[in-house]
Amino acid sequence: MTPSLRSPCALAALVVLALLVVTGCTAADGPAERDEVAVLCSNDAEICRAWAAAFTERSGRDVTLVRLPTSEALERIRRGEGLPEFDVWHGGGAEMYVEAAEEGLLAPYSSPEIAMIPDAFRDPQRRWSGVYSSMLAFCISPPGLAALDSQTPLTWDDLLDPALTGQVSTASPRTSGTAFTAMSLQIDRLGADGGRDYLEALYAQVLQFTRSGTAPVQVVVHGEAAVALTFAPYCEAARAEGHDVETVVPHDGTDYEIGAVAVLADAPHARGAREYVDFALSAEGQRSGADAGIHQIATRSDLPGNLAEILASGRYPLIGSPLAERVERRDELLGWFTAEVER
Known part of the structure; x- marks a missing residue:
């Protein structure tokens, strides 16, 4: 017999149905996702905050933000496997994303924005995509160099000037994608043996190894060193703030990063994670980092001065x-650094 709508059972069923409609939940969809997204960010802290603020304004979703250098971020993601704490990884060199993808830590996602990113700057299986780039450079302090009676370094060999002993700041390649780019570049420049000999001499010039690749600029700004190894936009931002620093792209060769973004496997807020990646790939998202005063190179082919244009x-x-070669040599180089430099 069909129960009357006045019966307790019928009323209870109506209440449950109403709640399902309000929350957008169905038996097939599972519990409704909260309007939030947890982002692990491997870029300058101000850029990370600018990205988060722009995404929140666009989507209405709150962002929980944790900033870690690239290699440390990958280790954090690995530890969270099985109990994921982040939805998105944003920023940091693509080398680490390749490793994460190979370990099954990233979720494939075909964003509607992906068509504007050239194939060379994204994973063929769409587990990560490049969203910005920067050129490796020296950030120098002219007053600091003058006090040391040292000329402006224009080449990598110039950094070996005895006057610069203890006056070079760089991050550890074990924690920083920036520092690993500089390390790998020497192998490309001088070969395996020559590159390691050069690195050993260069690291003898270093004041101390920072954790983050953005930190060396601040070391120079504070007068603790005369030269920083970093990506050019961080030095240019410091100069725009009024600090007496200059950017020098080494005349004997440099390299660039491809900073990436990805949805993490088993993201607790998968819908929000995909929305965030859509934002990061969009023109708006790629411009938003400039709100922090740091102007990185866009990867979108429809934005002026994009990476493909600059490379051409x-x-x-x-x-x-190529990226694949840098990834392949990473473990061996870092093992050498740990055994021969940090010992």
Whole structure:
């Protein structure tokens, strides 16, 4: 017999149905996702905050933000496997994303924005995509160099000037994608043996190894060193703030990063994660980092001065190896660094 709508059972069923409609939940969809997204960010802290603020304004979703250098971020993701704490990884060199993808830590996602990213700057299986780039450079302090009676370094060999002993700041390649780019570049420039000999001499010049690749600029700004190895936009931002620093792209060769974004496997807020990646790939998202005063190179082919245009122009003396080769040599180089430099 069909129960009357006045019966307790019928009323209870109506209440449950109403709640399902309000929350957008169905038996097939599972519990409704909260309007939030957890982002692990491997870029300058101000850029990370600018990205998060722009995404929140666009989507209405709150962002929980944790910033870690690229290699440390990958280790954090690995530890969270089985109990994921983040939805998105944003920023940091693509080398680490390749490793994460191979370990099954990234979720494939075909964003509607992906068509504007050239194939060379994204994973063929769409587990990550490049969203910005920067050129490796020296950030120098002219007053600091003058006090040391040292000339402006224009080449990598110039950094070996005895006057610069203890006056070079760089991050550890074990924690920083920036520092690993500089390390890998020497192998491309001088070969395996020559590159390691050069790195050993260069690291003897270093004041101390920072954790983050953005930190060396601040070391120079505070007068603790005369030269920082970093990506050019961080030095240019410091100069725009009024600090007496200059950017020098080494004349004997440089390389660039492809900073990436990805949805993490088993993201607790998968819908929000995909929305965030859509934003990061969009023109709006790629411009939003400039709100922090740091102007990185866009990867979108429809934005002026994008990475493909710059590479085609021959503007920089690029000698870096393909991404796959850098990934392949990473473990061996870091093992050498741990055994021979940090010992």
